[in-house]
Amino acid sequence: MAEPLLDLRGLQTHFQTFGGLVKAVDGVSFNVKAGEIVGLVGESGGGKSVIGFSILGLVDPPGRIAGGEIRFDGRDISKLGEREMRNVRGRDIAMVFQDPMTSLNPVYTIGRQMDEVLRLHTNLDEAARRTRCIRMLEDVGISGAESRLDAYPHQFSGGMRQRVVIAIALLAGSRLIIADEPTTALDVTVQSQILKLMRRQVQETGAAMILITHDLAVVSEMADRVVVLYCGKVVERGLTEEVIRSPAHPYTRGLLDSIPRITDRQRRLRQIPGTVPDIRTLGAGCSFRGRCAHAQPLCAERSPELVPVRGSLDAACHFPLQEAL
């Protein structure tokens, strides 16, 4: 089997704060194959975004990558120098941020911001770059692309801006796109348009994508595989349909239950009780045990390993849930 495009092996990203060491990403492993969409799911504060930043080497002090490997296309990019890493960013791996309102620089035209990527990563001349930008804008569904190039971000609506951001991410032909909550800040009606757009673009360009979200519903529509994170650790991973149909980890179950469904509108939405604990104060044992309905004494003693459970599912739970019928 060919080596995956991206292979995370035991990634550790730590933040040194006055209150103590925060292990925001604590031994995360998963991989992404070319052309595949992997959903990275978890509640906010679960370390999802940090993984994205870690891959791109954008973790700022006091944070640092404390261990593990990030193998992209066969080489460990976590060990690359800043200069080499710059060639990876934007060209090999692109990122789409959560809030389109703030991820575009307000003082430059979008044309200039798109052009920046091409100038950095291609040898195209100005005219060619411009043509490519226009084509890309058209591809993401912005009409009158030529004239829009000279417009400033504040002259666009939120959805339009996210299209621009996606266009920028796709512009240099990156092979991996990390989309960090790309639709969270948008209106519901716009959300699905953007998601469809992203999916289509990924399929057309053959790029892989990591879709970071707290919303399993989004993942179920988009992703081929799912990785569920809790307190900086992978608690479950597997093919999307299997995870959705019958998760092995109580946390995934909880997340699934909190999605509103049209079919059972009578049922009250179930929330996971409690809140995400302070990572700094976690002792030994399963970090989910405080909120878990199935917790046993063992859960407080030993931290569960991520092990295959059934089918494609791996889960980190001493007492994985049975397959639903």
Add this chain to the structure above:
Amino acid sequence: MQRLLSSEFVHNYRHNIPAVLGSLLVLAFACLAIFGPLLVWQDPYDVSQLELMDSFKPPVWLDGGDPHYLLGTDGQGRDVLASIIYGARISAFIGIAAMACSCVIGTTLGLISGYYGGMLDAVIMRVADIQLSFPSMLIALFLMSAFGNGIGMILIALTAVGWVVYARTVRGSTLSEIQKEYIQAARVAGLSDTEIIRRHVLPNVLTPLIVVSTIQVGSFILIEASLSFLGVGVPITEPSLGLLVKEGFDVLFSGIWWTSAFPGLFIMFLVFGINLFGDFLRDELNPRLR
């Protein structure tokens, strides 16, 4: 607020070396200004205590220094250290008193402006705008030259330039405060305007003023020193630190540097301490940056 004071604020304070340093400096200067006259053996402004033969003695560590005069003497045999201590009292008094006057007047005008709005607000704010387009130094210089020098005049001049920042800050916070529901409720409950302002608005607009006031004391001390240096500040009978520097200017070229260097150094450390402390307060009390 109480909790903030007791926990986080204090915690941050203790872990902020500059803040501690700043407040230590301020404290040291305060002690020196209050108790200093007890520490020095000479009242530099009692002419009978001056020994004219001791004029222009260099600081004690230089050749010809006299252990009596730690930092040397000026042209009239005045101990430079004693002059500095007496001068610092005057400088600090002017800085603090002018800040207090500005604060009271500015806050009052700001409250009126923000609470009542309308014509009054427009007038006050236009005046503030016009004034802000001039450097405070220039306004103070002009006022001093028109009215003549003296401590009272300096206080007036500094207040005239200092009130604006309070008025604007307070007006801003008042405007946002009176939008809030509890003020509406208080109005409905029939509290009088003055009572609402005093009980509800005022306490809520004061926090930002702490920072403004601290920084302002420092800048007032500097402005006063500059005015005195130009000869339109305090009279010679009440020499502030700035005037001491000015007095030292003429003899500086003759190589006598200590009569001007030390008072200037003292101003710098005084204002530096105040600014350090103010900086810390700003970081702590300004929610926008936290």
Add this chain to the structure above:
Amino acid sequence: MMNLRLIATKGILFAGALLLASTALSNQLYAKSLTVGLTSDAVNLDPQAGEELSSNILFYHIYDPLVRRNADLTFGPGLAESWKLTDDTTWLFSLRKGVKFHNGEELKASDVVFTLDRLKKSLMANLGANIASFKAIDDHTVEIKTPRPYAVLPNDLAAVLILNAKYVKEAGDEQADLKPIGTGPYKLVEWVKEDHITLEANKDYYAGPAKLDTVVFRPITNGATRTAALLTGEVDVIQDLNVRDVERVKSDDRYKVLMRPSLLNVVLSIDQRDKSPTIDLDKNPMTDRRVREAMVRAIDVSAINKVIMNGLSTPSEQYVPASHTGYLDGASFRDMYPFDPGKAAALMAEAGYADGFTVTLDATNNRYVNDQQIVQALASMLGKIKINLKLNLMPKSNFFSYIRVPSDKSSLIMSGWDVPSGDGGSMYSVMFYSRGKKEGYGQVNRGSYSNAQVDALIDKADATSKLVERDEFLQQATKILMTDIPMIPLHYEQDLYAAKTNVEITPRADKFLWAYEIDVKE
């Protein structure tokens, strides 16, 4: 032999070259120049627009008066070759012939008439206060009438500088001020405000061209900077050397320090009114002569001289210096009322003020040398006889209007007075004549002093056209004044100059640095 001749020839050639070079050099050297560091820039170059010192210094380079005042305050012919009195009040001045203004115009009587006419309407009208009328008799004779017999009219005229009528009319007041045209020994080349004024010698000067071809005046306000400019060679002469720098400059033999007692007498005017503005008593104690005498005796003028003035002041004997009319030979405040705190206290007690009183002294803080320090010393000295002196110090801009007669806010005033005309009478008539009696008399009598005898003597002095008589009357007045003590004279400041050793310069009594009298030696 051959060799020797060759060498000799070479030597001659060499000598010739040397000669050529040296003539070129001497031509260059002939263009002597001098740079002077003044305390401030000239304000005006129109002599009828202002009168402060720097402007005055420049005026006398560019213009000439009818009567020249010499360095020692004697007077001699200037643009007027000679003058005579035709009756008690009528003077005839004969102008020098062939004197040319810098623009080539010849000096005529009409220029003098124009000058006086313009003067009377100017801010400086005071300079012509003793001129009643004037007219041109012919091209080179001017008749001037005084309102009453006035023996020292020529002295007054030494301060009136003659303008070119045609030029001033054509150029207008502003241009006449910026680009002055006179008959003086120097012409203006360039005036860059606050930076320098360059003058070049007027080759056609009636008394022969000046020895220095170029003179540059540079304003350097700060005394210490001025010293530094001298020491670094930027300037050749400086005015008002800092008292502090005297020793330093003296110790360097490349420089010399020049001194001359100035004419400026620093005096305390004492209020003589029954009720004085700043004294919280029903009766003004200072109306009592004994109190005034006590004050004189309590002030240690020599201590002020030694400590504050670094020895560079001259304790004043009288109200006017010895060179002046009205000076009484042998009389001195210092001998009549020597410093004696005991006697002073006794006099206070005798007058019934053993417990003293509180009074405010008005003084400047930037006008006279060390004025601030002097008043502080006065406060401590008078404090010893329980006169509690409050100090009211202000910059000169406020001072002179604050103390202006009728001085209704002042009890004690420290100010200076100088009489460059050398005539004590001009001071007496304005400062000691009873106030409000006669126009032009007593207008700066700040203490409201009034003594009929003094008034009568001044009247007599002003009624005679004979200098000797005038002097006699004024001396009698001096005698009375020294007993009455309407003012306490403290000291004359010392005029200090420093120059490079090769500069030949003698300070003038009137402080007017005049390049025409200066030379530079190799």
Add this chain to the structure above:
Amino acid sequence: MLGYTIKRLLQMVLVLFVVSIIVFLMMSFTGDPVFMVIPIDSTQAEIEQARRLLGLDQSLFSQYWIFLSNLLQGDFGRSYVFRQPAMDLILERLPATMEMVLVAMAFATLIAIPLGVYAGANPNRTASRGIMAASLFGISLPGFWVGMMLIYFFSVRHPFLPSSGRGETIEILGLRLSIFTADGWSHILLPAVTLALATLAIILRITRAGMMEVMRQDYIRFARAKGASRTHILFAHGLKNALIPVVTIFGLQLGDLIAFATITETIFAWPGTGKLLIDSIYRGDRPVIVVYLMLTAFIFVVINFLVDIVYTVIDPRITVK
């Protein structure tokens, strides 16, 4: 844009009008200027004559009225002392002041912005903390004292820089400038540094604060994710966004520099407008003071106007209205 300019112009006229009234009123508190210009033993008649010549015989109100109506004809009044048009006196000295102010501003900006960007982008580095501490010293320094100490070290103790005047000047386009001669530079160095220090510290601190704010914005991360270089991110993406407050303070500081030039000019005997102002204050020369303040007010209004224009250039979201 046109409407905006007109509005600003009207505002300016209003400001100038108010300034002139206030100055006129205030100046009536100072001593009677006539005594500054005439011989001290002048008689009453001579004083009256001088008053008439200077236009001081009128009531304050009519003096103001005359001033105002002359103003509308472009006549700004005449100095009592110099007997020259006040405006000419000031304009003559303005190049010297502006030259010093601009050199100081250039010093301040060129040093402050890179340092501020550095300290804002790396707030936790030791060097940044050092820069910030130094800048705090900078704003705590009495400028006149710094000038004096510079004179002491560079002119008195080790005399290699002159302590006063402008040195050699060259006339360019009718302006007398010293920055084109080596001698001129040696003269301008100390005053400009003295003047620049506080401004340097303030611009640095504002730049740093702005950069700190900007650097945590998403678009900076996004730019980094694009693979842009550090310098490009700091200056093209970061600084440009942090520039609005910097430009504001730049305008304000330019005004402050003109004001503080009075002190610097006094110390270094720099023949500019500030020295003229101080001299005029000492001499009670009201017309010069009035015109000086009106001219500076005018300059400030122009600076504010330019600052507003610069805003729109920097930030497309801002439009003048």
